[in-house]
Amino acid sequence: MTEPAVLEITTPGGGGYPIHIEPGALRRLPDRCGTYAPAHRYAVISDSQVARLCGPQVIASLADAGLAAELIEFPAGEWNKTREQWYALSDALLARGFGRDTAVVALGGGVTGDLAGFVAATYMRGVPVVQVPTTLLAMLDSSVGGKTGVDTDAGKNLVGAFHHPAAVVVDPLVLSTLPRHQRCAGLAEAVKTAAIRDDDLFGWMTASAEPLVSGDADAVGELVHRVVRHKAAVVREDPAERGVRAILNFGHTVGHALETLEGYTLLHGEAVAAGMRVEARLGEALEITEPGTAARLAALLAACRLDGEWEGSPRPDAVVEAMSHDKKARGSDVRCVLLSRIGEVARDPDGCHTFALTEAELGPLLAAALRPDSDA
Numbered sequence: 001m002t003e004p005a006v007l008e009i010t011t012p013g014g015g016g017y018p019i020h021i022e023p024g025a026l027r028r029l030p031d032r033c034g035t036y037a038p039a040h041r042y043a044v045i046s047d048s049q050v051a052r053l054c055g056p057q058v059i060a061s062l063a064d065a066g067l068a069a070e071l072i073e074f075p076a077g078e079w080n081k082t083r084e085q086w087y088a089l090s091d092a093l094l095a096r097g098f099g100r101d102t103a104v105v106a107l108g109g110g111v112t113g114d115l116a117g118f119v120a121a122t123y124m125r126g127v128p129v130v131q132v133p134t135t136l137l138a139m140l141d142s143s144v145g146g147k148t149g150v151d152t153d154a155g156k157n158l159v160g161a162f163h164h165p166a167a168v169v170v171d172p173l174v175l176s177t178l179p180r181h182q183r184c185a186g187l188a189e190a191v192k193t194a195a196i197r198d199d200d201l202f203g204w205m206t207a208s209a210e211p212l213v214s215g216d217a218d219a220v221g222e223l224v225h226r227v228v229r230h231k232a233a234v235v236r237e238d239p240a241e242r243g244v245r246a247i248l249n250f251g252h253t254v255g256h257a258l259e260t261l262e263g264y265t266l267l268h269g270e271a272v273a274a275g276m277r278v279e280a281r282l283g284e285a286l287e288i289t290e291p292g293t294a295a296r297l298a299a300l301l302a303a304c305r306l307d308g309e310w311e312g313s314p315r316p317d318a319v320v321e322a323m324s325h326d327k328k329a330r331g332s333d334v335r336c337v338l339l340s341r342i343g344e345v346a347r348d349p350d351g352c353h354t355f356a357l358t359e360a361e362l363g364p365l366l367a368a369a370l371r372p373d374s375d376a
């Protein structure tokens, strides 16, 4: 790795926490827990899949270091990120007599991080959490920023709390067991970060796509470092989500619509990849985005094995309809982040980071952007 392995994140309240990124970092977890989240007992919360793959090893290493730790698991899958699992986990902690001097270790993907983080945020009015992300998506995105919570019937992530971790420990070696399509889906958020803020990173990813796709630990470590630094900077600039933080939604206006229409059979990263392609083509059609940008983006996504053309199947009017229902739509317009070029987001005439598009203008533009080759 060319970068130092520790990234310091500052939080709006003036505090902060470190992110340790290093192949083999998991071996040093007891050390990190002892330093950043000293506690009488540790509740290691994992989903059933991750608990099987690395639970015993983590518990043993904490025990070897003299830390009292117990593994508490819940069934894997997004559909278990619910209030019911939050009750069940909180009750399990209570039944085992975990007191105020407890720290939670959230060992798993984004579902575990959000759910275990929410348990930590509320247990005894809040105990520390150490985030140990085991999917690329969780390493790049969900373990940083302090958002925790659960899904409800009314929508995803609607009940939750901000609860910053005491520390984040990223060990790229744990990705070796993650299925490739999950790893590739995680790369979509990295491509997004490069597209909105960092042309150099975009170039590096293009050159490093093969090692990234195969999960090479050094390449992944460097990627996490470079991407998380951007996310942290954007969040720091706009903690209340009133301005620049909107740029993190590039690809997500169309992406969320595709996710909804495909009934969540697409992974989030796959939907975002398709959404970025469409939004880049939209920007070019509106002469806001530099010509050639959509092609460069599509080429990097293809190198990351995110070229499923998921945007080609739904009907354009259904996509417009789904976009209008998305939470980023204000009033009757749909708002969309558009690039000026790779590495830079365009501003609308009012200086806003999103562009308002009426349903009437969106329809024909989107029809062309969803299927660019259809009438060629």
Ligand SMILES: NC(=O)c1ccc[n+]([C@@H]2O[C@H](COP(=O)([O-])OP(=O)(O)OC[C@H]3O[C@@H](n4cnc5c(N)ncnc54)[C@H](O)[C@@H]3O)[C@@H](O)[C@H]2O)c1
Residues within 6 Å of the ligand: 047, 048, 049, 050, 053, 076, 077, 078, 081, 108, 109, 110, 111, 112, 114, 134, 135, 136, 137, 138, 141, 142, 143, 144, 145, 146, 147, 148, 156, 157, 174, 175, 176, 177, 178, 179, 182
């Ligand atoms: N809090 C935030 O800021 C934020 C940001 C983005 C996404 N999210 C949330 O993240 C969630 C998605 O996260 P995800 O994609 O990591 O899903 P996930 O946690 O469900 O993990 C995906 C699958 O991979 C398995 N898995 C995890 N690590 C593994 C490993 N090392 N080897 C083998 N299998 C492994 C899990 O058991 C699961 O079956 C969503 O709920 C989303 O809302 C939160």
Ligand SMILES: [Zn+2]
Residues within 6 Å of the ligand: 189, 252, 268, 272
């Ligand atoms: Zn996303």
